[in-house]
Amino acid sequence: MVEKQLSLIDLESFKPQKGFYPSPIAWEDQVFYFMMLDRFSDDQEIGYKDIEGNVVSKTPTRTTPMFTQEDSGNAIKTAADANRWREAGIKYAGGKLKGLKSKIGYLKRLGVTAIWISPIFKQVRFQETYHGYGIQNFLDVEPNFGSREDLQDLVKTAHANGIYVILDIILNHVGNVFSYAPNRYWTQDEGGNRVLDPRWDGNPYEVKGFNDKKGFPTIPFQKADPNAPTTWVDEDGAIWPIEFQDPSFYTQKGRIDNWDGDPEYLEGDFSDLKDVHHGEGTLDNYKPSLALKYLCEVYKFWIAYADVDGFRIDTVKHMDKGATRFFAAAIHEFAQSIGKEHFFLVGEITGGRKRAFETLEETGLNAVLGIDDIPDKLEYMVKGYRNPGDYFGLFRNSKLIQKESNVWFRDKVVTMFDDHDQVRKGQNKARFCADRDAEKVVLNALALNAMTLGIPCIYYGTEQCFDGNGGSDRYLREAMFGGEFGAFRSREAHFFNEDNPVYQELALILEIRRNNLVLCRGRQYLRSISGDGQNFGFPKMIGNQIRSVVPWSRILSNKEMLLAINTDFEQPSTAWVTIDNELHNSGDRLTCVYSTDKEQVNQQVLVEAKNGKSVKITVPAAGFVIYG
Numbered sequence: 210m211v212e213k214q215l216s217l218i219d220l221e222s223f224k225p226q227k228g229f230y231p232s233p234i235a236w237e238d239q240v241f242y243f244m245m246l247d248r249f250s251d252d253q254e255i256g257y258k259d260i261e262g263n264v265v266s267k268t269p270t271r272t273t274p275m276f277t278q279e280d281s282g283n284a285i286k287t288a289a290d291a292n293r294w295r296e297a298g299i300k301y302a303g304g305k306l307k308g309l310k311s312k313i314g315y316l317k318r319l320g321v322t323a324i325w326i327s328p329i330f331k332q333v334r335f336q337e338t339y340h341g342y343g344i345q346n347f348l349d350v351e352p353n354f355g356s357r358e359d360l361q362d363l364v365k366t367a368h369a370n371g372i373y374v375i376l377d378i379i380l381n382h383v384g385n386v387f388s389y390a391p392n393r394y395w396t397q398d399e400g401g402n403r404v405l406d407p408r409w410d411g412n413p414y415e416v417k418g419f420n421d422k423k424g425f426p427t428i429p430f431q432k433a434d435p436n437a438p439t440t441w442v443d444e445d446g447a448i449w450p451i452e453f454q455d456p457s458f459y460t461q462k463g464r465i466d467n468w469d470g471d472p473e474y475l476e477g478d479f480s481d482l483k484d485v486h487h488g489e490g491t492l493d494n495y496k497p498s499l500a501l502k503y504l505c506e507v508y509k510f511w512i513a514y515a516d517v518d519g520f521r522i523d524t525v526k527h528m529d530k531g532a533t534r535f536f537a538a539a540i541h542e543f544a545q546s547i548g549k550e551h552f553f554l555v556g557e558i559t560g561g562r563k564r565a566f567e568t569l570e571e572t573g574l575n576a577v578l579g580i581d582d583i584p585d586k587l588e589y590m591v592k593g594y595r596n597p598g599d600y601f602g603l604f605r606n607s608k609l610i611q612k613e614s615n616v617w618f619r620d621k622v623v624t625m626f627d628d629h630d631q632v633r634k635g636q637n638k639a640r641f642c643a644d645r646d647a648e649k650v651v652l653n654a655l656a657l658n659a660m661t662l663g664i665p666c667i668y669y670g671t672e673q674c675f676d677g678n679g680g681s682d683r684y685l686r687e688a689m690f691g692g693e694f695g696a697f698r699s700r701e702a703h704f705f706n707e708d709n710p711v712y713q714e715l716a717l718i719l720e721i722r723r724n725n726l727v728l729c730r731g732r733q734y735l736r737s738i739s740g741d742g743q744n745f746g747f748p749k750m751i752g753n754q755i756r757s758v759v760p761w762s763r764i765l766s767n768k769e770m771l772l773a774i775n776t777d778f779e780q781p782s783t784a785w786v787t788i789d790n791e792l793h794n795s796g797d798r799l800t801c802v803y804s805t806d807k808e809q810v811n812q813q814v815l816v817e818a819k820n821g822k823s824v825k826i827t828v829p830a831a832g833f834v835i836y837g
Contacts, residue, residue, distance in 0.1 A: 232551035241666035250308025260314035297693035298683035320719025335424035343384030407463035487532035495531025519553030624663035640677030731763035775828035790821035
């Protein structure tokens with residue numbers, strides 16, 4: 210039985226005898242992996258390797274084979290099949306916490322050290338909110354995903370294998386737990402029918418009632434009396450714990466229409482997800498609401514109960530900065546009190562880099578998601594359509610945060626290029642590998658993400674070259690386990706293939722990162738290049754594309770490592786590359802520690818007195834190299 214009252218929770222009772230799992234020394238040393246839980250694993254696959262590396266055999270409950278090229282398109286052979294596959298993409302697909310637990314070995318061998326899981330909390334019953342952002346009960350796990358005990362088991366297994374666990378949480382809003390009364394704003398839907406459309410206009414709407422488990426507002430919009438429960442009290446209706454049934458917890462002002470209009474974007478609902486009232490006041494004199502205080506207690510519970518290591522906070526842009534600061538302080542203090550000194554709080558803050566980093570500094574969050582310029586410049590630089598300086602410049606713009614000195618954002622931003630929303634691509638959403646020939650260079654994108662500043666994050670399936678092709682969110686969220694909505698328009702075939710060349714090469718690259726602190730924490734420099742050893746300049750586009758060596762260095766103390774990709778898909782590229790003049794002497798040699806051309810590994814290049822100091826390197830077509 211789930212606690213109906215937050216006051217019934219005794220956080221001390223969850224303290225383990227051996228203590229809580231400690232935080233890492235530095236989060237920039239970690240490699241994140243983000244998955245939509247519903248789309249990751251249903252624990253029915255065969256032919257993959259378990260945690261110990263043994264191949265899992267077929268059983269009565271494990272029957273899904275590994276994907277082969279013959280499976281591509283098997284779900285769309287007829288128009289009816291294609292429609293069935295598409296519709297499956299907007300419903301629960303079947304991923305579970307037990308499925309994720311069973312794939313910890315797959316993630317560990319890839320080199321993942323922290324998993325970021327989409328929201329696991331119980332959702333409204335009458336909608337297919339498989340994504341997890343429509344919370345109906347803050348103290349329980351969504352039954353489609355498993356149980357609270359399943360979450361505990363997952364975290365214990367992850368920790369036993371050196372992997373931290375980050376939960377995706379929501380503070381800004383709750384699920385579609387109540388309905389507005391049809392008293393003020395009507396419009397027409399696509400079929401011409403007259404429907405209620407409560408858009409934000411600055412004034413509160415009348416609420417008809419809390420929604421029951423079928424979605425009808427039959428429950429009084431008031432807090433139930435736990436000492437005298439009425440017949441309508443139902444764990445699947447209204448919202449829980451009981452404290453959240455207080456009407457004053459919600460702004461009740463209808464949905465956002467202008468996503469940058471102030472105060473609309475702070476007060477309005479996310480479509481039918483109901484906005485929470487957090488409090489009022491300035492940043493330094495903020496008065497938190499009871500709702501915000503209870504949200505702090507809810508998430509303290511999950512830290513204590515499941516021993517998680519951090520939170521990714523959804524839609525921070527749409528919260529008062531004072532509310533974010535209050536929450537961050539409360540969570541950090543609680544985490545430190547139980548031995549998690551560096552509990553990680555990363556915020557999703559859309560609206561530009563300036564807003565993101567201002568919010569970061571003012572609220573006490575540890576990092577922001579790099580969901581604005583970083584993915585665009587990373588993806589298209591690798592594909593040969595952005596200047597390298599545009600990408601590398603993102604990490605040292607001192608004017609952005611109004612400081613006079615260079616600031617290195619090595620631990621302040623979580624970087625990725627594929628994700629589950631692709632807001633930056635508008636109506637043309639697709640994963641990296643959707644473009645022609647992109648599979649040739651997806652490893653370069655993963656390597657660039659892992660080996661440049663920031664905390665790298667892999668979006669599930671990218672290591673298996675998922676294409677996410679289709680134009681909307683649903684196609685970015687293919688099921689790794691196949692089911693009815695498998696990647697590459699397939700059905701009933703899973704993708705936990707450790708023989709995939711991208712998986713294998715990325716595992717090698719991440720092992721090198723793990724063994725060289727300079728690649729996690731070092732300063733970063735885009736390096737100039739030359740074709741003749743005399744005339745040097747930074748690599749840049751000629752016309753509307755760039756096809757050349759793109760090199761950069763990471764330096765920590767007296768150690769430098771040189772890395773480079775080749776944006777020419779068809780042929781190797783050779784160039785003189787500048788390195789640090791003071792760390793090297795003429796006649797020294799750098800050794801190739803990684804190359805996509807295995808014949809280059811262990812070969813050496815000579816340091817010569819050109820443009821200070823330089824080495825001449827060759828990068829394979831669409832390839833990646835590391836010298837140290």
